[in-house]
Amino acid sequence: MFTRAQVRRILQRVPGKQRFGIYRFLPFFFVLGGTMEWIMIKVRVGQETFYDVYRRKASERQYQRRLEDE
Structure with missing residues (x-):
């Protein structure tokens, strides 16, 4: 430690x-x-990058909102 x-x-x-x-x-x-x-865009953890997870979660939230509105 410094x-x-x-x-x-x-x-x-x-x-x-x-x-x-x-x-x-x-x-x-x-x-x-x-x-x-760069790490969030290029580095894969398992099969996904950070932005893959972000897009999937955003899509799931949008789908849930659409179901609630109907």
Whole structure:
């Protein structure tokens, strides 16, 4: 586990503090978000990706609403 001093030292080593301030970490989170999105699209767990499950669940909810409305 990292101590507070170790984390602070690591964060201080990220360049751009004078020019960008706290926003110097933005590219890291942008890449992290893109990587997560790629994983949700491309990586299969069993036979399905995240979006396969999402589409199926959305379709099931829509079908249930349609049955309730009739």
